[in-house]
Amino acid sequence: NAGVMQNPRHLVRRRGQEARLRCSPMKGHSHVYWYRQLPEEGLKFMVYLQKENIIDESGMPKERFSAEFPKEGPSILRIQQVVRGDSAAYFCASSSTGLETQYFGPGTRLLVL
């Protein structure tokens, strides 16, 4: 049973570009969560999605960030017009229901030059 997949593992963008981070949940999981780990900081919740629905986006920055989890395909975290402060590790996790254990992917390390 494949784990949570994230790609790319590393992403370099220049200021002002767009970053798209992808997450494929574990097989059978329909709940996806995104977390961000800023340098020297802990992990912070960003958004919680089910297929085609955003359940909780209380941790998402108000501007430039969006997330989706379409009926088909991976979940996407999109960051528009990236700034240096967006440089971080972005982790995706999935669970089978809204109450079960979240299993994490390997993360995407975003570096904004």
Place this chain on the structure above:
Amino acid sequence: AQKVTQAQTEISVVEKEDVTLDCVYETRDTTYYLFWYKQPPSGELVFLIRRNSFDEQNEISGRYSWNFQKSTSSFNFTITASQVVDSAVYFCALSELEYGNKLVFGAGTILRVKS
């Protein structure tokens, strides 16, 4: 309010020593879950354990053991006979039924095990 405190920023031990990582949490919910995750130098997050608020039984898994005490709001993690491969950052986390399943993480404890 949800809060998880890992007061130990960094711990260094010599191989074969026992080490305990502390975790204290705050919650107003009666139904909640506590977790430990390990982040080795390679960077991924590895799930170690989940406990629910109604199960205070301590758990042992090989060299790992966990002590959950609701009276002190603590969920401590002990590694017995530590090994170099245990070197990692360890995160304690909390999720509350009231707030869905989102995890609130502590700041993490860096464990360095020297040979």
